[in-house]
Amino acid sequence: MNAPLPLPALDEIREHENEMVALRRQIHANPELAYEEHATADLVAERLQRWGYEVHRGLGGTGVVGTLRVGNSPRHVGLRADMDALPIAETSNKPWASKVFGKMHACGHDGHTAMLLAAARHLAATRRFDGHLHLVFQPAEEGQAGAKRMLDDGFLKLFPCEAMFGMHNMPGLPEGRFSIVPGPALASSDTCLITVRGKGGHGAMPHVAVDPVVAASSIVMALQTVVSRNVPPLEMGVVTVGAFLAGDAPNVIPGEAKLRLTVRAYKPAVRDLLQQRITEIANTQAAVYGASAEVEYQRRYPMLYNHPQQSAFCQRVVTDWLGAEGLLANAEPVTGSEDFAFFLEQVPGCYVFIGNGVGSEGGCMVHNPGYDFNDRVLPTGASYWVRIAETYLDRQAT
Numbered sequence: 001m002n003a004p005l006p007l008p009a010l011d012e013i014r015e016h017e018n019e020m021v022a023l024r025r026q027i028h029a030n031p032e033l034a035y036e037e038h039a040t041a042d043l044v045a046e047r048l049q050r051w052g053y054e055v056h057r058g059l060g061g062t063g064v065v066g067t068l069r070v071g072n073s074p075r076h077v078g079l080r081a082d083m084d085a086l087p088i089a090e091t092s093n094k095p096w097a098s099k100v101f102g103k104m105h106a107c108g109h110d111g112h113t114a115m116l117l118a119a120a121r122h123l124a125a126t127r128r129f130d131g132h133l134h135l136v137f138q139p140a141e142e143g144q145a146g147a148k149r150m151l152d153d154g155f156l157k158l159f160p161c162e163a164m165f166g167m168h169n170m171p172g173l174p175e176g177r178f179s180i181v182p183g184p185a186l187a188s189s190d191t192c193l194i195t196v197r198g199k200g201g202h203g204a205m206p207h208v209a210v211d212p213v214v215a216a217s218s219i220v221m222a223l224q225t226v227v228s229r230n231v232p233p234l235e236m237g238v239v240t241v242g243a244f245l246a247g248d249a250p251n252v253i254p255g256e257a258k259l260r261l262t263v264r265a266y267k268p269a270v271r272d273l274l275q276q277r278i279t280e281i282a283n284t285q286a287a288v289y290g291a292s293a294e295v296e297y298q299r300r301y302p303m304l305y306n307h308p309q310q311s312a313f314c315q316r317v318v319t320d321w322l323g324a325e326g327l328l329a330n331a332e333p334v335t336g337s338e339d340f341a342f343f344l345e346q347v348p349g350c351y352v353f354i355g356n357g358v359g360s361e362g363g364c365m366v367h368n369p370g371y372d373f374n375d376r377v378l379p380t381g382a383s384y385w386v387r388i389a390e391t392y393l394d395r396q397a398t
């Protein structure tokens, strides 16, 4: 069988492919969880310094920002990668599999870091742009809002980007092709804990108790009407009760029941509506049964909104380079979430997916113990970053 053809990449990036693959595998073998990315941050900072970047450390704890200024243009652009791994035990058995039991790069952030570093090296060697280039290596993308912590620590005061760009691999999409969705591209992700309080008692004497299990069951059923009856039919919303916790004996009516929810939306107005209706339903349904409900609603990641002008820019960069086939024609929003959304709330920009491959070649979904970043995609992703930076900070631009 013939080996598959290499994916498109800039020649100078291809020259360093072996080194890029080795670096990706080194990061993969040594995964670090959110806010613990010390060795990874050391590695990133050391490389950036070696190539002539001004390096700023400590934003968001373990975040690293490398800045390179070329020419006199006042323009600033930020490119972002993430560095954290997940608390999953790897099952791949590959030679570069995680050396740390219970931790692994199951979301490909090892690949993201390696691609941005390869671009960093190239951009510093060739200096074919005019302006300030900020390369952002953020901690804690996985549920711990590292991007928000970098912003809270003054990221935009130190590095006032006029646009920011992000990229994530996506298994199931053809390798090295790009999915770009202008507008809402990923959902907001909130959690909600509903504690239903009744009055515990003997299972044989329900008439002198207030049963929180029945009240909570009624809440679960009523919540099914939020998306079907309250959210406008053309809008997207998800309300999932992922956990129902109550009681531990057949003959005891417990004093309380707990529900844990995940809540998703693509628009702020829908997000507000979901929070409002969940709260109203929990309170009124509990009251019907003589119980009470406490609703603790936590807003976690906002929806990720790709700004139209910057989305069109990214689409143009891909098609000018790879032709129309570089872009996936039927790109669709996904209901996952991503904390790059915090950057895009403050700064216009665009977050794209690069295909990690299908089937046995990169098709295993992220967050699965058998997942691995597809090394064939590295040169294409690194070349994308180079094209984005050089086009955005084009010397010829007025």
Ligand SMILES: [Zn+2]
Residues within 6 Å of the ligand: 106, 107, 142, 366, 367
């Ligand atoms: Zn992930």
Ligand SMILES: [Zn+2]
Residues within 6 Å of the ligand: 107, 108, 109, 141, 168
């Ligand atoms: Zn990820």
